[in-house]
Amino acid sequence: MRTSRSQQDKTRRLILRTAVDLMTAQGIDGTTMKQIGRAAGLGDATIYNYFPSKEKLVLAYFELQAGEALALMGGTKGQQAFALQERMQLLIDSLLELLLADREFVAMAHQMVQRAPMLLLGQAMPGKKLLQQAFVDMLEQAEAVGEIAPCAFTPSLGGLLADYVYGVAAYWLKDESDEFGNTTQLIDLSLGVLVLALQSGIINKLLDLGGFMLRSQLARLLQDQGGGLLDLLALARRGLSAGVQR
Template identity: 40%
Template sequence: MKVSKKTQKKTRIKLIETAVDLMIQNGYEKTSMRQIARTAKVGDATIYNYFPSKEKIVWAYILHRQECAVAKIAAIPNFETYGLQEQIHTYFETILEGYLPDREFLTVAFKITQQSFVTHSEDSAPINQVFITQIRHFLESAIQREEIPKQPIDSMLPHLILNVYMVIVMYWMKDNSTHFTKTTELMDLVLGILMGVLKQGLIQNCLDLGGFLFRHTLFSQVNSWLDGTIMSNVKTQFKKGL
């Protein structure tokens, strides 16, 4: 019997949620694929049609939270009228709110996935892509409404904001302040600095300066090489003349 995509999606989410609950209760190492399947009322073999391992479930959990956050901000009335800083701030907060019920598990998830995030493995790529696509959309909209000047949105900037987000998440996991006010203050501070940099066009200026210095250095090296080659030829011809 063929299972519909809608049913597959529900089963996938159920397996993710069940796995997270069991890992919080019993720990990652003591939770087995069979236990996850039986608790979710899925066949022992069927679970492998969705996930080949527990680690893949952890990755799927993070991706699911990212996708849920994107869907939630898309449903916010008049979200497109928000300023860039408010859009990014709301996006970050929405992701953290999604993690809140499983905050204890997030520490485990990050330990499992941290190295892959650093090396940009195939597991982290879909998650990063969801985030970067959303940030790029924010930046493009801000440029169109002339809130900020043109930015290198297709290169380093979205990845820079991704790194900022990762730092904020790690800080949030250890934040014991009431209503996570310290995390909110950190976001306000970091995003305020980022907006100042973007509005001044400093990132593009730095890239332009870097490009100029690179071209200047390359030009100087080529000239030095040519001068050396020419002088060598002159010396050779001079010796032949002697």
């Protein structure tokens, strides 16, 4: 008897929730697919119909959370009238809010990917396409209402923003400030700089330098847990703000 799509989705969610709970308690390496399947009430082989490996299961968690964050954002009343920075920040805040409940597991998953980067070879980060399209939609809406200058690289910028979200999540995992205040400040300052750059039109020139350079520099800067990065962003925002207001 074939199961319906909704039942398959329900089972996938059950497997992921069970896996997160077991891996949080036992560690990723200490948890087997058989244990996850049995704890979820499935036959030993059934779990492989949904996830071919434990690593794929872990990555699928982030794909699910990206979709859940978009749904959470979409349920926020009046968000369509938000300014571009507010909408981008709402999406990131929604994702971090969901990850917070599983922060210990997220940290273990992050370490797993760092130890075995080949897991992502030939595929995008889980959830990246969803996040990229969401950012593209936001940028196009902002451009349509004249909030930002026309951008010739909207799809590329959407991809960079999706990568930025994962960088912020990695920063957040290391953030020991009260109520993750440094992460909040990082998001506010960096998105503020981006919006000002979009309003001035300078982002077209920056993206023309190459997305790889921007990604690599972003990854390096986000490793900084001190005040240097935040100070740099604050300075950049002041300079861009002055330029836009002229």
